[in-house]
Amino acid sequence: MRALSICAVSSSWFARFKLKLIASIAKIMASRRKYAEGMGFLKHIRRLHGVCAAETWTRAPYLGERAPRALCALGNVQSLLDRAASCAWGCSRGDHCAEFLVGRAVSSSNAAMLLMTNGHYDEALSLIRSTGEVANLVCLFITDRALFERWKSIDDKTRRKEFRPVRVRQQLKASEGPLVIDEDLYDVLSGFAIHPEPGGLVQAHNALSRSLLLPIFQAEGFVKCINELARTMAFVAVFAAAFIKLPDKVKQNLRDAGRELVKNIGGVNLDEKERPWFSPSGVSMPE
């Protein structure tokens, strides 16, 4: 009995001692934790960007069935649009306004790809919004060429007023033209990195909806960006075929590349609010 009692006391004392020891060690570790500062912090972020980019492209071929195909199709669309915007098939000697506009979408798309490769998914989505704005504008201009001429001829202040994104969407809606980015999607895309919202989590593209401030690979964020970028750039490709003076064969290639891209857009997009089904391996991704 006595032996048992001693044993119980010893056990209780040991548990308290263990807890105190763990707390002390945690306190010491916290006090010794050294955060990088100045150039050291920038170097730390650069290193994380490299790690994130390497993981992104190592994992990319295994992110489900559609995402790898969409990436390849996106590369084809980007390549064709890059050449179309750069007079690669001959110069029409015009004012190049159509080429500049398509070139803007290509540049934003390249930059979005850079950001999503390096773990900045929110910022990539804000650039994807820009590609959608260009797609809407080009759609309006191929629907009504007179508007394109007006857009080119008016002063900056009037242009910003008459062709601001909301006006372009309203005009497309009124003419029943295709709307690449509607009001709802525009608001959602704006909420990621352009218009700060109270309680808006930063870089939370994971099954736990946990904010990861440092550039760390998040499969859901990457796939979501691929699908949203694929959607806007597929439209840019199809519209560019009708907007820029190009050989017929190139126009057909652009339309085909755009359609191929649309075919491979997956189910992970900004409509998904709940994410319990998401699996980074891609196995349980919905169609």
Ligand SMILES: [Zn+2]
């Ligand atoms: Zn040219």
